[in-house]
Amino acid sequence: KGPTHLPNLHNLEVLKVRNCKGLSNLFPLHLARSLLQLRILEIRMCEGLIQIIADEDHQVKRSSSNHCQPVGFPKLEVLTVEGCDKLKSLFSISIAQGLRQLKELKVVGASELEELFSEEMEVDFGNEKEIVLPELSYLELRKLPSLISFCSGSYRFILPFLEELQLEDLLGMTMGASADLLYTMLSQGKNLQVLNVRRCNKSSAVFPTKFLVRSPDLKEVTVEDCDQIQEIFQLDGAIIEEEYMQLLPKLNTLNLRYLPELRCIWKGPTQIVSLCNLTEVRIKSCNRLKDLFSSTLAQSMQQLQILGIHDCEELEHIIAEDDSEEMLSESYLQSICFPKLSSLSVMECNKLKSLFSINIAKGLVQLVSLEVSKASQLKELFSQEKEGDSGNGKQIVLPCLRELLLQELPNLISFCSGSSYFVFPCLEESKVNQCPKMTKP
Numbered sequence: 001k002g003p004t005h006l007p008n009l010h011n012l013e014v015l016k017v018r019n020c021k022g023l024s025n026l027f028p029l030h031l032a033r034s035l036l037q038l039r040i041l042e043i044r045m046c047e048g049l050i051q052i053i054a055d056e057d058h059q060v061k062r063s064s065s066n067h068c069q070p071v072g073f074p075k076l077e078v079l080t081v082e083g084c085d086k087l088k089s090l091f092s093i094s095i096a097q098g099l100r101q102l103k104e105l106k107v108v109g110a111s112e113l114e115e116l117f118s119e120e121m122e123v124d125f126g127n128e129k130e131i132v133l134p135e136l137s138y139l140e141l142r143k144l145p146s147l148i149s150f151c152s153g154s155y156r157f158i159l160p161f162l163e164e165l166q167l168e169d170l171l172g173m174t175m176g177a178s179a180d181l182l183y184t185m186l187s188q189g190k191n192l193q194v195l196n197v198r199r200c201n202k203s204s205a206v207f208p209t210k211f212l213v214r215s216p217d218l219k220e221v222t223v224e225d226c227d228q229i230q231e232i233f234q235l236d237g238a239i240i241e242e243e244y245m246q247l248l249p250k251l252n253t254l255n256l257r258y259l260p261e262l263r264c265i266w267k268g269p270t271q272i273v274s275l276c277n278l279t280e281v282r283i284k285s286c287n288r289l290k291d292l293f294s295s296t297l298a299q300s301m302q303q304l305q306i307l308g309i310h311d312c313e314e315l316e317h318i319i320a321e322d323d324s325e326e327m328l329s330e331s332y333l334q335s336i337c338f339p340k341l342s343s344l345s346v347m348e349c350n351k352l353k354s355l356f357s358i359n360i361a362k363g364l365v366q367l368v369s370l371e372v373s374k375a376s377q378l379k380e381l382f383s384q385e386k387e388g389d390s391g392n393g394k395q396i397v398l399p400c401l402r403e404l405l406l407q408e409l410p411n412l413i414s415f416c417s418g419s420s421y422f423v424f425p426c427l428e429e430s431k432v433n434q435c436p437k438m439t440k441p
Helices: 056-065 175-185 209-213 295-299 330-334 358-362
Strands: 014-018 040-044 078-082 104-108 130-132 138-142 156-158 164-168 194-198 205-207 220-224 231-234 253-257 264-267 280-284 291-293 306-310 317-319 343-347 369-373 380-383 395-397 403-407 414-416 421-423 429-433
Touching (some): 358 380, 358 395
Parallel strands (some): 164 194, 194 220, 205 231, 253 280, 291 317, 343 369, 380 414, 395 421
């Protein structure tokens, strides 16, 4: 309070403001200009905060016309804003242009926030329409029901080194808009590794091909609680920049949960996708899914270690059936295997009649835990191939299986309906409950 030209904050590096509910702003524009060394700015639970910089729009316009010292935080590395419900934007575009060192941006719980950066209508930046945040590697946007975009103007935000993106409870932003936004942000870089999307309901799809092409380093994908999503990866109309390029080559974790309208994970030609590094897949409460993977995709999943499928009522096949002669050939079927799969859990999938073919079962040499429960139509764990199978009458060994749990499977008859039989030399725990038709392993 008082004349703000008196304080000198040139050496301030860390500013943390918490539970100051009466604050309407943090500092005036003139004081903000002195924060040249500020590295960390955290603002939490300031419910009355309307602006971070007082009267910024008006003063920026005036200072621009008077050619005053520009506002900026040239050394700001971490910006956290949480629980500031009256805030409508963080800073103006002119300040965003100066965030050259920003590495981490986290905005959580600001119910009236409509955009991250506001446009100054009277400020002319010439033809410059791209805003580059060259060091930003982590972006978290959560519980922002009014957020529509980064900026309501025509500016393009480029985040060339973004590695992790967390999106949660963005009820005002369509996923189509956010997908276009993501594509623009990543258009000059290919570093995104982690993407989590939760409760972003204005969406029917998440990842178009153009986004996947721009994200070759993507390692972890989680999509959860999105009521309108019908597909995850859109592969139709793919334009691959390089002849031998394959999509998602580094993906190692895929989590899909509580997606009641999800009809397919992969839409389009899966030949352009390689899941050669996928190690963990968890699918839960996706009640319209009929299958998980095409046979082409399954063929590439040599590193898969954990597969969990829970509460998928319409699921008929884990690996989609393919009726072509080439796909039904024994040599092709034997090429689909999961040699590193250690944990397989299937629960509450009442339209599933079997898990895999017997040829795939032969390759489960690292399987340690097998749990199947509450699958009312399951008749066998491993099915015979349509054209016969050379494994009939042969012993099939699961050499590492230690834990076997079969529960509430009223139609399960056996591990396999043919004459092959299974041996578990390392079995330590076996529970078979409420499987009245079970006759042989």
